[in-house]
Amino acid sequence: MEKSVATLDKGTICSSWNYCAQRLATGSVDGTIAIFDTSDPASSFFTSTFRFKVNDGSVVKVVWVPPEYGDAIACICSNGSLSIWEEVTQDSEPVQWKQCKVFGGPMDQVLDSQFGNSLFGLKMTIAYSSGLVKVYEILDSLELKNWQLQAEFQNVTDSVTKYGKASCSSASISWSPQRNEARPSSFVLGFNSDTSQLNSPKVWEFDKDHQRWLPVAELADPGDKGDQVYAVAWAPNIGRPYELIAAATSKGISIWKMASNPDSDGRLFVDKVVTFPCHNNQIWQMEWDMSGMTLATTGTDGRVRLWQSNLNGVWHEQAVIETTT
Missing domain, CATH: 2.40.10 (Thrombin, subunit H)
Structure with a gap:
C-alpha cells in the first residue's frame, strides 16, 4: 500500500x-x-522544520x-x-x-554543480553556460566559505585545442561515488550546447603526479559525439570489476560499462551495454540507488521509470511510477 x-x-x-x-x-x-x-525516528512522515528565501x-x-x-x-x-x-x-x-x-x-550562469568527497578533501565541480568547467576545493573543512579554484578547462578530449565561448542551455555532472587510495578523484560531465565538441559525456580524472585533470574516457559512439546531453549518473560500485555510468541524450538513455584500469595511454575502455529509446521524452534527471543496481529516471512525460538488469545482464524497464492526479 x-x-x-x-x-x-x-x-x-x-x-x-x-x-x-x-x-x-x-x-x-x-x-x-x-x-x-521527522520528529520521531520511528515515524516515516517528514514535516517542514525550516523555510528560508534564497x-x-x-x-x-x-x-x-x-x-x-x-x-x-x-x-x-x-x-x-x-x-x-x-x-x-x-x-x-x-x-x-x-x-x-x-x-x-x-553574466556567468551556473548550469550544474556537484560535490566530490575525495580522500584529499571536499571538491566541487561547476559547469557554466559559457562552456567552462571549474573545480574548486575547500581550504578548511570547518569553513564552507573558503573555496579555492583548483582547475578551469573545457569539456573536450583534446585539452590543447581551445574553443570560443559556447552557448550552453544545460549541463550535468556526476562524481564517482568511490573513495579509496587506489582510485583517483573522477567525475563525468556532459553539456547541452551549440558547440558539439563540448557535448558528449567525458570522464575526468585527477592526475596527482602532475596536479591536473585529464579526460580518460568519452561515452559516445563515433557518430553521436555531438549529441546534446541532458543527464549523466555514475553508479555506486559494490564489488564490480568495472564502472557503470548512465547518459541521456535525445536518442535515449545509454548504460555504459567502463574499465577500472587504464590502458598504456591512460585511457579507460568503455562499452555501451544498452540504449533505451526515450520516445520524445526528454530526460531531466537520473539517479542510481545506493547499490548501483537500479536506475531511476524522470523527464517531460511526468513519470518516474526504474531500470534494472536481470541475472543474465539484460536491462529492462522494471517499473513506471505515475502521479494519481
Whole structure:
C-alpha cells in the first residue's frame, strides 16, 4: 500500500535527499528552500522544520554537501547563481540557515554543480553556460566559505585545442561515488550546447603526479559525439570489476560499462551495454540507488521509470511510477 511521507509546498520543483541525516531539502519557484525532518525516528512522515528565501527567482536545483562537512546545501537559481547555505547554531540563539558563499550570476550562469568527497578533501565541480568547467576545493573543512579554484578547462578530449565561448542551455555532472587510495578523484560531465565538441559525456580524472585533470574516457559512439546531453549518473560500485555510468541524450538513455584500469595511454575502455529509446521524452534527471543496481529516471512525460538488469545482464524497464492526479 502506498503511503505519503511528506507534503511538499505548492510550487516545489526540485529536491535532494540526505541519506545520512535522513533529511529532505526542496526548492520552489518562489526562491524558497524548505528543510524537512521527522520528529520521531520511528515515524516515516517528514514535516517542514525550516523555510528560508534564497533568491527572487526560482530554485532549479538543490544538493546536500557531504555530511562530514556539516548540515549544508548548495542551490542553483534561475538567475544563474549558485549559493551555499549552512545550518548554524550560535550560543543560545535558535538554529538558522546562513549563506556562506555565492558563485556565478546573470553574466556567468551556473548550469550544474556537484560535490566530490575525495580522500584529499571536499571538491566541487561547476559547469557554466559559457562552456567552462571549474573545480574548486575547500581550504578548511570547518569553513564552507573558503573555496579555492583548483582547475578551469573545457569539456573536450583534446585539452590543447581551445574553443570560443559556447552557448550552453544545460549541463550535468556526476562524481564517482568511490573513495579509496587506489582510485583517483573522477567525475563525468556532459553539456547541452551549440558547440558539439563540448557535448558528449567525458570522464575526468585527477592526475596527482602532475596536479591536473585529464579526460580518460568519452561515452559516445563515433557518430553521436555531438549529441546534446541532458543527464549523466555514475553508479555506486559494490564489488564490480568495472564502472557503470548512465547518459541521456535525445536518442535515449545509454548504460555504459567502463574499465577500472587504464590502458598504456591512460585511457579507460568503455562499452555501451544498452540504449533505451526515450520516445520524445526528454530526460531531466537520473539517479542510481545506493547499490548501483537500479536506475531511476524522470523527464517531460511526468513519470518516474526504474531500470534494472536481470541475472543474465539484460536491462529492462522494471517499473513506471505515475502521479494519481
